[in-house]
Amino acid sequence: MSFLNPYFFFAAAVALLPILIHLIRKLKVRKIPFGSLMFLREMPKEMVRKRRIQDLILLLLRIAILAFLVLMFARPYFIESNAVVSINEGSKSRVILLDNSYSMQFGNYMSMARNEATKYIDQSDANDEIALVVFSDTPEQLSELNNGFATHKAILNDRVTASFQTTDYYKALKLGHEILKSARHASREILLISDFQGSGWQPSPDNWQLPRNVSIVPVVVGSPDRDNSYIDGHELSWQRNADKVAVQYGVRVKSQNNSASETALQLWRNDLQQDQQRFLRGETNQMFFQERGLAEGLYQGFFTLQTDQLAVDDRHYFSYQVEKRPAILCLEDRAGRTASNTFFLRSSFDLTESAVYSFTGKRISALGLAELRRHGMVFLANPGRLNGSQRQALLNYVEAGGTVLLSAGSRTNTENFSEIFAPFSAGQAEAIVQVREIQSLRAILAEVSFQHPIFEVFAANGANELFSPKFSTYLKVLPDSSATVLARFDTGDPALLEKSYGNGKLLIFTTSLNTDWGDFPVNEVYLPFLYQVARYGVKSQNVQESYLVGEPVLFQGNPGDEWQITTPNNERKTLSADESGLTFFRETIQPGNYLANDGEEQRIFSVNVDVRESDLTAKDPQEIIAAVQSPLSENEKVALQETVNTAESAESRQKVWRYLLILIVVLFLAETYLASRSTVQMSSKRKDS
Amino acid sequence: MNNATNQRSAATRFIAPEVLSRIANLELLSRGVVEGFVSGLHKSPYKGFSVEFLEYRPYTHGDDPMHIDWKLYLRSDRLFIKQFEDETNTSCRILLDVSQSMAYGAKTVTKFDYARFLAASLAYFVVRQRDGIGISLFDNKLRETIPVKSTRGHLHNILNRLEQLETGEATQLGKPFHELADSFKKRGFIVILSDLLGDPDQLIEGLRHFRFNGNDVILFHIMDAFETNFQFKDIVELEDMETGEKLLLVAEEAKMIYEENLSRFREKIEKECGLLGIDYNLLETDKPLDFALFKYLSRRSARIK
Incomplete structure (x- = not known):
C-alpha cells in the first residue's frame, strides 16, 4: 500500500489527542480535601474495572476514528503490478541508453558520450534510480536499476567501449522500457545518448510503441555533418589458367561530405602491400586491382584507405581460397560407339593444360568410388546396364557430395536406365518416345526454369537459341515428386531433372548428348549448356568467405571435430562439433581475418564491419521518438496526465478512502453508542439509588 | 436601647451562617442569634414555654435575696421567691x-465553624434560660471539658474558649462518649455537635451509655452540603x-x-437514635442556626412537661 499525501501522516499525531486530553485532564485533576472517604471506600471494584474496560474501548475507538481520518486524508492506494508508483514525488527512474556502435568510434565521440552519461548520473537526486545500458545492434544491460551511482560511474568508465557493431535504437528502447517496468518512481525516462546515426533506425516490425508514461530524452553526441570515407565492399573474380588463377579485386569506396581530395587505396595480401592506387574522392569510387599467377592455396589480406576520423571502416578484409583445377570424369560404355557417344562431350571441354577443367574420359568398367571421388563431376553418357557395385559406387559418390549427369542415348534401355536412378528416388523411366509418333515435328525444349543456375545465363541472352535444338527421341521419365524438372520438351515430358541426394545431385538428361536422338551437339547452346552444367556440378571452386561483425560462421565436418579458430588478435578459440558435425563460431566481434583448423582442413574467413553504419548521416531524434511515441491528441493528453501520474490514477480508481469513510462512520456510531450507554447506565443507577 | 437590640436581633434571625461567619466575636454572634430567635418566638406558637414566670414559693434560708419579690412582700408582707420555669435547674452539656x-x-x-456558632448560640441561649451550660471537646479522645455552670461569667469563658478553638485529630466517637458518660454525675441535656465521621457502632454504643445514665440526648449531625449531596463534578x-x-x-x-x-x-444512626429516644437532626452548614435552637427548646420543654 502507498499514499498519495504521505505528509498527512504528520497529522497522525491527532490520533494521540484523546490520550493527550486524558493526560492533561489527569494532570489537572482537582485535589480536594474532604472530610472523610469512609463512604467512598466501599466503591465496588468490578464497577471500576468495567468502567475502565469500557473507557479503554472508547479511547481506542476514538483513537481509531482519528487514525482512520488521517489515513483517509493521506489517500491510500494499493500498488498495482502494472503501475508501480513513486514513493518519492519528484524522483525519477531513468535508463541511460548509451550508443556504442562503431559509428561512435568517430573522433572522441565515445568519451563525449561517457561524459554525458556521467553528467546525468551526477545530476541525479539521491532517490533517483538509474540503469545503464549500452547498445549497438543488441542492447546489453550493464547495471541494475538502482541509486548506486558510484557503481554506475565505475561501470561506465571500465566497461563502456565502442563496439564494431551497427546501431539498433529499436531494440535498445524496448529493453529500456522492460527495465523501467520495475521502476519505483512514476516519473520514468529513457536517456538516449547517441550520435543518432541514421541507418540504426529500422521501423518497428511489430508496431511496438513506447508507453507514454516513459519519456525519451535524446542527447546528441557530436555533429550531424561528418566527413567519412569508407570501403563499401569488394568483389573478387577469378580467371583460371591451368593450375593458376588470376584474381581481380573490385573495391567500392564511398565518401561522405568529402571534398574531392586525393587519397590512396592499398591492397595488402599475406602481410605485404601488393598494390596501391591513388584517386580523387568522389561520392563512390570503384577501384580495381589484379593479381596473377595465384596457385592453389589460402589467401588473406585487406584493402586500406588513408585513415580518417572513423578508422574502423577504412580497412576491409578479404579471404579466399584458390582450389586446384576442378576435374570432370566422362564415363562411356566400351561396347558402344565410343567415339560418337562422347565425341561432342570431349570436344566441348578443353583438353589442354590451360583448360579450366581437367577432363578425363574413362570406360564405365572403371566406375568405382575411388575413381569417382577424384573428380568434381561425372558425366555418365548413354550407359548400358550397370552392375550393383557400380550403382552403389555412384550412389555413394552422389551422397558424399558429387554431381552426376546421366544422359540417355541409343544404348538406353528403359529398365537398365531405371535401375540406375531408382535408388535416388528420382522417378521412373516409362518408355522411349519417338517424337514423330506423337507429333509431326521433332521435340524442342519448351519449358525451362531460367531461375536455375544452369539456365540463368540464358535468360538474358540466348533464350531463343535454347529452343532451337530438335530432338527426335527421348526417354519418357515420370519424375518423383521430390525431383525438380528443370526443362521440358514441347511434348510436356521432362528433358532435364534434378534430384538432390545426400550432399550431391543427380541430373538426368532424358535425351542424348550426342547426335543419336537429336541435333543438340551441333547447336550453339550446347557448349554453354555443358559449361553451365559443369560449373553447377563441380563443387570445388575458388571461394571466398566474408562475414559481417556478429554474424555466426557455420563449420561443417565430422561429429566430434575440434576447430581451432585464430582471431585477428591471435587469440585461439576452440569449437567442438556436435553429433551432426555442425558447429557455429559466433565470436565474430572484431573485424579482421580469421583462420580455422581442425587438424586436417584449413579454413579462412574475413569479418568486416557492416558499412551501413559508416553512413554517418544523422537522423533527427524527434523522428525516432515520434516513431515509437505517436503525437498526442487532446484527449490523449488528458489521459496521459492521468497515466503519468499513476499514483493519482491508481488512487482515484481504487477509492480506498470511501471504504475508510464508511469504517469511520461505523466506528463513530459505535463510539456514540458506547458513550451514551455508559451515561444511561450511570443516570439509571442514580435514579435507582 | 432595648428596641435597637430587638431590631438587630430580628435582623440576625435566619441570617445565613456565611454571614454570621463574618462576625468575629462569638458572644455578639450568639447573642444576635439567640435574641433574634427569642424575639421570633413571640410570633411563634411556642411562645411562653420557657422563660415565663411559673410560681412563687416562700423564701427559705439560703435562697438568693435577689430573687425575692419585693412588690409582693409590700403587699403581703411575706417573702416570696419568684420562681421561673428555668429554675428547674436543667444542665446542658454540649459535646x-x-x-x-x-x-x-x-x-x-466549615462544619467546625458552624458547630462553634451553634455551640456558642446554644450556650448563650441556655444561660439566658438560666440553665447550666458545660462544654466538652473531643476528637479521638476527650480533649477538654468545661463544667456546667449557669453564670454569665461562665458563658463568657465558654465563648472565649470557643473562639480560640482549633480542630484536633481524627474522630473516634466511642471512647470519649463513654468517658463523658461516666463523668456526668447529674442527668441533663446532652447536645452532640459532630459530623459523626467515625464508626457508627461505637457512636451508638456511646449514645446508649448517655441514655443509660438518663440523659436527654440531642444529636446534631453536622454536614456540609457537598457532603450530603456530593456535588463534585x-x-x-x-x-x-x-x-x-x-x-x-x-x-x-x-x-x-x-x-x-x-x-x-x-438510616442506621437514625434508626438506633429512634430506638434510644435520641433526637437525631441533620444540620447542613448552610442552614440557619435557629433550627437547632428550636430543636433544643422543643426538646427541653418536652422534658419539663
Whole structure:
C-alpha cells in the first residue's frame, strides 16, 4: 500500500489527542480535601474495572476514528503490478541508453558520450534510480536499476567501449522500457545518448510503441555533418589458367561530405602491400586491382584507405581460397560407339593444360568410388546396364557430395536406365518416345526454369537459341515428386531433372548428348549448356568467405571435430562439433581475418564491419521518438496526465478512502453508542439509588 | 436601647451562617442569634414555654435575696421567691467534635465553624434560660471539658474558649462518649455537635451509655452540603482530612455510591437514635442556626412537661 499525501501522516499525531486530553485532564485533576472517604471506600471494584474496560474501548475507538481520518486524508492506494508508483514525488527512474556502435568510434565521440552519461548520473537526486545500458545492434544491460551511482560511474568508465557493431535504437528502447517496468518512481525516462546515426533506425516490425508514461530524452553526441570515407565492399573474380588463377579485386569506396581530395587505396595480401592506387574522392569510387599467377592455396589480406576520423571502416578484409583445377570424369560404355557417344562431350571441354577443367574420359568398367571421388563431376553418357557395385559406387559418390549427369542415348534401355536412378528416388523411366509418333515435328525444349543456375545465363541472352535444338527421341521419365524438372520438351515430358541426394545431385538428361536422338551437339547452346552444367556440378571452386561483425560462421565436418579458430588478435578459440558435425563460431566481434583448423582442413574467413553504419548521416531524434511515441491528441493528453501520474490514477480508481469513510462512520456510531450507554447506565443507577 | 437590640436581633434571625461567619466575636454572634430567635418566638406558637414566670414559693434560708419579690412582700408582707420555669435547674452539656474532618467546608463556613456558632448560640441561649451550660471537646479522645455552670461569667469563658478553638485529630466517637458518660454525675441535656465521621457502632454504643445514665440526648449531625449531596463534578481527587488518604474518582459515578453509603449510614444512626429516644437532626452548614435552637427548646420543654 502507498499514499498519495504521505505528509498527512504528520497529522497522525491527532490520533494521540484523546490520550493527550486524558493526560492533561489527569494532570489537572482537582485535589480536594474532604472530610472523610469512609463512604467512598466501599466503591465496588468490578464497577471500576468495567468502567475502565469500557473507557479503554472508547479511547481506542476514538483513537481509531482519528487514525482512520488521517489515513483517509493521506489517500491510500494499493500498488498495482502494472503501475508501480513513486514513493518519492519528484524522483525519477531513468535508463541511460548509451550508443556504442562503431559509428561512435568517430573522433572522441565515445568519451563525449561517457561524459554525458556521467553528467546525468551526477545530476541525479539521491532517490533517483538509474540503469545503464549500452547498445549497438543488441542492447546489453550493464547495471541494475538502482541509486548506486558510484557503481554506475565505475561501470561506465571500465566497461563502456565502442563496439564494431551497427546501431539498433529499436531494440535498445524496448529493453529500456522492460527495465523501467520495475521502476519505483512514476516519473520514468529513457536517456538516449547517441550520435543518432541514421541507418540504426529500422521501423518497428511489430508496431511496438513506447508507453507514454516513459519519456525519451535524446542527447546528441557530436555533429550531424561528418566527413567519412569508407570501403563499401569488394568483389573478387577469378580467371583460371591451368593450375593458376588470376584474381581481380573490385573495391567500392564511398565518401561522405568529402571534398574531392586525393587519397590512396592499398591492397595488402599475406602481410605485404601488393598494390596501391591513388584517386580523387568522389561520392563512390570503384577501384580495381589484379593479381596473377595465384596457385592453389589460402589467401588473406585487406584493402586500406588513408585513415580518417572513423578508422574502423577504412580497412576491409578479404579471404579466399584458390582450389586446384576442378576435374570432370566422362564415363562411356566400351561396347558402344565410343567415339560418337562422347565425341561432342570431349570436344566441348578443353583438353589442354590451360583448360579450366581437367577432363578425363574413362570406360564405365572403371566406375568405382575411388575413381569417382577424384573428380568434381561425372558425366555418365548413354550407359548400358550397370552392375550393383557400380550403382552403389555412384550412389555413394552422389551422397558424399558429387554431381552426376546421366544422359540417355541409343544404348538406353528403359529398365537398365531405371535401375540406375531408382535408388535416388528420382522417378521412373516409362518408355522411349519417338517424337514423330506423337507429333509431326521433332521435340524442342519448351519449358525451362531460367531461375536455375544452369539456365540463368540464358535468360538474358540466348533464350531463343535454347529452343532451337530438335530432338527426335527421348526417354519418357515420370519424375518423383521430390525431383525438380528443370526443362521440358514441347511434348510436356521432362528433358532435364534434378534430384538432390545426400550432399550431391543427380541430373538426368532424358535425351542424348550426342547426335543419336537429336541435333543438340551441333547447336550453339550446347557448349554453354555443358559449361553451365559443369560449373553447377563441380563443387570445388575458388571461394571466398566474408562475414559481417556478429554474424555466426557455420563449420561443417565430422561429429566430434575440434576447430581451432585464430582471431585477428591471435587469440585461439576452440569449437567442438556436435553429433551432426555442425558447429557455429559466433565470436565474430572484431573485424579482421580469421583462420580455422581442425587438424586436417584449413579454413579462412574475413569479418568486416557492416558499412551501413559508416553512413554517418544523422537522423533527427524527434523522428525516432515520434516513431515509437505517436503525437498526442487532446484527449490523449488528458489521459496521459492521468497515466503519468499513476499514483493519482491508481488512487482515484481504487477509492480506498470511501471504504475508510464508511469504517469511520461505523466506528463513530459505535463510539456514540458506547458513550451514551455508559451515561444511561450511570443516570439509571442514580435514579435507582 | 432595648428596641435597637430587638431590631438587630430580628435582623440576625435566619441570617445565613456565611454571614454570621463574618462576625468575629462569638458572644455578639450568639447573642444576635439567640435574641433574634427569642424575639421570633413571640410570633411563634411556642411562645411562653420557657422563660415565663411559673410560681412563687416562700423564701427559705439560703435562697438568693435577689430573687425575692419585693412588690409582693409590700403587699403581703411575706417573702416570696419568684420562681421561673428555668429554675428547674436543667444542665446542658454540649459535646463538640473538634476532629480534623470538622474543618471541612466547601464554601465559607466549615462544619467546625458552624458547630462553634451553634455551640456558642446554644450556650448563650441556655444561660439566658438560666440553665447550666458545660462544654466538652473531643476528637479521638476527650480533649477538654468545661463544667456546667449557669453564670454569665461562665458563658463568657465558654465563648472565649470557643473562639480560640482549633480542630484536633481524627474522630473516634466511642471512647470519649463513654468517658463523658461516666463523668456526668447529674442527668441533663446532652447536645452532640459532630459530623459523626467515625464508626457508627461505637457512636451508638456511646449514645446508649448517655441514655443509660438518663440523659436527654440531642444529636446534631453536622454536614456540609457537598457532603450530603456530593456535588463534585468530573474527575476529582479527594483527600481524607483525617487520614490523608487520597482517592481519585469520577465524581458522577462516585456520587451514586457515596450517597448510597451515606444514606445507609444515616438510616442506621437514625434508626438506633429512634430506638434510644435520641433526637437525631441533620444540620447542613448552610442552614440557619435557629433550627437547632428550636430543636433544643422543643426538646427541653418536652422534658419539663
